[in-house]
Amino acid sequence: MKKVLFLSAVLAFASCKKETTENPDTTATETYSEGESAEAKTPEALGKDIFEGKGNCVSCHQTDQKIIGPSIQEIGKTYKDKKGDIVTFLKGNADPIVDPSQFSVMKTNFPVTQAMSDEELKAIEAYIYSNTK
DSSP states (O other), X not given: OHHHHHHHHHHHHTTOOEEEEEOTTSOEEEEEOXXXXXXXXXXXXXXXXXXXXXXXXXXXXXXXXXXXXXXXXXXXXXXXXXXXXXXXXXXXXXXXXXXXXXXXXXXXXHHHHHTSOHHHHHHHHHHHHHTOO
């Protein structure tokens, strides 16, 4: 029973709409709504969801043009070329290397990124690098 609950919790966390029912023989049966999958998102897809959603990064960073902050492409290229660590920066533990003049604006967002898990921050990093030419 504990394994079934644990499995249910893990799959529910993966944002998959799933119903679990328990048979009298204590084996779980699962049904999925049409068009939905039990597959977890790729890190890039999760990163995009966070970037455009709860992270609200998209309000300052666009894919290929500077708005308030540097573009996603510029961020990825600079971190790749300088062997920087995006996750460490988003945790507030590294100096800015892309556009230091905008650091005062970016650091106001650190409470948001610092509240994120390592998995979420690595997903954002994967999303940024997936947009780098």
